Amino acid sequence: MNLSDSQTAGAPRRISAMEAVLVHLRAAIEGGEYAVGEKLPSEAELCRRLEVSRPVLREALRALQTMGLTVSRTGKGTFVVANGPVEDPTFGDYAASDLMEVRRHVEIPVAGYAALRRTPEDLDHLSHLLERMERETDTTAWVAMDTLFHLTVAQAAQNPVFRRVIEEIRDALARQSAFLNELGGRREQSNQEHREIVEALIDRSEPDAVEAMTHHLARVESTLTSIVRPPHRTVSPTEGEDQT
Numbered sequence: 001m002n003l004s005d006s007q008t009a010g011a012p013r014r015i016s017a018m019e020a021v022l023v024h025l026r027a028a029i030e031g032g033e034y035a036v037g038e039k040l041p042s043e044a045e046l047c048r049r050l051e052v053s054r055p056v057l058r059e060a061l062r063a064l065q066t067m068g069l070t071v072s073r074t075g076k077g078t079f080v081v082a083n084g085p086v087e088d089p090t091f092g093d094y095a096a097s098d099l100m101e102v103r104r105h106v107e108i109p110v111a112g113y114a115a116l117r118r119t120p121e122d123l124d125h126l127s128h129l130l131e132r133m134e135r136e137t138d139t140t141a142w143v144a145m146d147t148l149f150h151l152t153v154a155q156a157a158q159n160p161v162f163r164r165v166i167e168e169i170r171d172a173l174a175r176q177s178a179f180l181n182e183l184g185g186r187r188e189q190s191n192q193e194h195r196e197i198v199e200a201l202i203d204r205s206e207p208d209a210v211e212a213m214t215h216h217l218a219r220v221e222s223t224l225t226s227i228v229r230p231p232h233r234t235v236s237p238t239e240g241e242d243q244t
Contacts, residue, residue, distance in 0.1 A: 017052050019183055021060035024050065029069050029083050040070065040078045059182065066090060066179055067228060086228040091175035096228075099172050100221050104214075106165050107150065111197060111213035112206040114156035122156035126198050134191050142187060143177045149194055153213075156201065176224070184223040193219060 025046075028034055040046065040061075047057050061078055064070045067086040070078050088095045114122070129149055136142045147170050154163040166173075180186045193216040200208035 016182065017056045018059040018063070021050055021052055021057060022063050022183065025060060025064060026067070026069065029064075029080055030085070032083065034080045034083075036080050036083055038080050039076070040080065042077065063179065063183065066175070089179070089224075089228055091172040091179065094169065094172045096176065096224060099169060099176065100217070100224075102165070102169065103217055103220075106162065107153070107217065108210055108213050110154050110157045110159075110162050111200070111209040113159065113162075114153050115201050115204055115206045115209035117158040118156040118201050118204075122152065123198070123202055126152055126156070126201065130191070130194055130198055133194065139178060139181050139187075143174050143181065146177045146190070147174045153197065153201075176220075180220065180223050180227070183227045186220075186223055189219065190216070 025040075034040060041049070043054055043057055043061075047054055050057070061070065061072070064078075065072055067089045069080065069082050069086065071081050072078050088097050090096070091099060126149065129145055129152065133142060133145045133149070136145065150173060151163060151166050151170065154166045157163075181190075193212065196212040197209060197216065200212050
């Protein structure tokens, strides 16, 4: 079985090797092939069966753990801990629902304050950062800039408490961002949403900034929901280059 370059049936978006592996393993767990409490095959065995590289497999295994289906035990392997639909994945120390609740209550008003209080230096920093994000193709580098973007918006609000809050959840934001980009193809859409936020700040429009951040967070939440509670879909393995 080669999952190195797969496509969702009937869907126009080609999915990454990691996503194909995740879909396959999640279906096996939820379908009962691996029971709760059971250990998954070793990484070497899964790589052999699925014909993917170890980095691709490890990304998929991390996603399974984020979704609450498995747990990794050092020196022992990966074990299944749930076989039902995931309701609330965890990003670092925080559940997705808690993270999104805080983001709605903090980042939306922060965007409004930033529109009123931003300095020319804030705008230069955000514009430069946005240009780099729009050129970036590496997920890890893009995710780092994504969290920096949100920190910079908080900085532009000229209230150190807001920045401290975003600093506190920075690791969770990065984990969530990587998850959504790997599994939801969010990067291009997110870049556009970020640009709308920056344009509102340039215009000093508090209502537009609030609306742009509200839209951005709503799209984040809807993409997350579509990943953790997707409609039934199948993956059609096709031959292709292994993606690492």
